[in-house]
Amino acid sequence: MLKETFLLLLRHGYVLDDPRLDNFILVDDKRIVIIDLERVEEEKGDDGEFFADSVIEMLMRWYK
Numbered sequence: 001m002l003k004e005t006f007l008l009l010l011r012h013g014y015v016l017d018d019p020r021l022d023n024f025i026l027v028d029d030k031r032i033v034i035i036d037l038e039r040v041e042e043e044k045g046d047d048g049e050f051f052a053d054s055v056i057e058m059l060m061r062w063y064k
Helices: 004-010 048-061
Strands: 014-016 024-028 031-034 041-044
Touching: 004 014, 004 048, 014 048, 031 041
Parallel strands: none
Antiparallel strands: 014 041, 024 031
16 A cells, blocks of 8 residues: 555655655544655656655564
8 A cells, every 4th residue: 555655756856855655644444644744856767766766665674
């Protein structure tokens, strides 16, 4: 679900540069919503999906 959230943001041309778990809320056990958009920046390349995967992997390591 995190990847879906990151990819949705990427489809609009942005990336989240503050990927802490307290910046996300699980809604109805179906989707994740970003609640802190203060550090959202324009995506500047074609590797957005790689970035999303990297951030998710990093979050998994931090909060394991």
